[in-house]
Amino acid sequence: QEYMAMKLEVTQWGERAKRVADVAQGKKVFFVAATLRSETMYGVTNLFVSPTVKYGLYPSSSTKGSDEEVLYLCTPRSARNMAYQGLLKHDDKVECAGEVDGSELLGTKVHPALSAHNEVYVVPMDTIKDNKGTAVVVCMPADSPDDFIMTQDLRKKPEYYNIEPEWVAAELVPILTTPTYGDRTAEALVKAMKINSSKDTKQLAEAKEIAYKEGFYQGTxxxxxxxxxxxxxxxxxxxxxxxxxxxAFAYSEPENLVMSRSG
Ligand code: ZZB
Structure with a gap:
């Protein structure tokens, strides 16, 4: 599976990120988000991490032969894949400059290139899997049903999610239109399928399939x-x-053998 790995530069560490901000010490740090939907980068409104996943800072290959270090923020598993692909400072070993819990990253601000929003906040998404991509996911609520529902959940229950309400972007940004669903595909699908919460995983998976196909084949x-x-x-x-x-850079992952074997 080849993903586009989007780099989102940290513009301001949140109050809970003191530990990692100390490690970074003024170096450039990019959250790395894996996606198959490059066109949706125009509509990024937030950045998701899982509060229960462990992340790390990894010196990137762009620092080879120079003193200035650029650090990638992603999971240890994805850093290993990046090392094999020559994307980190060392090909043969993974150097971790510092570890950080997803929960510490909430409230940090990043710059999403192309987006109508110049700066967006890092917020939590419980359903992020540690075994896919970098476990950093851009939030694109106009086109992604998961992101639309999660954004709604965050707005309804900021205390439960342990966030400040103003971290959640107020406006979604439509970036494409389709004949069937208009320019807010995610919202249209979520309503039509009566999806109420991020716990409706089966319906959300179905909505995601439809949104992918519709956006790709019918979208303008x-x-x-x-x-x-x-x-x-x-x-x-x-x-x-x-x-x-x-x-951004190309980032690939070996197919998940366990999953493909069990069908
Ligand atoms: C931006 C985006 C915009 C996405 C959209 C989707 C949509 P796939 O197809 O199953 O490989 N993603 C990436 N990593 C993870 C993770 N570890 N856990 C949960 N979700 C993850 O899924 C790839 C997509 O799932 C990625 O593309 C990312 O969200 C998310 F408008 O990035 B996407 C209809 C979907 N629309």
Missing amino acids: MIVGKYKGEKVEAVKPKIRDDLYSQNL
């Missing part, structure tokens, strides 16, 4: 450089633009 961009063009045609162009501007 309504914002950005490729406004008016078909998503199918511009998706790789947006990805390559981000690669060439060093805002």
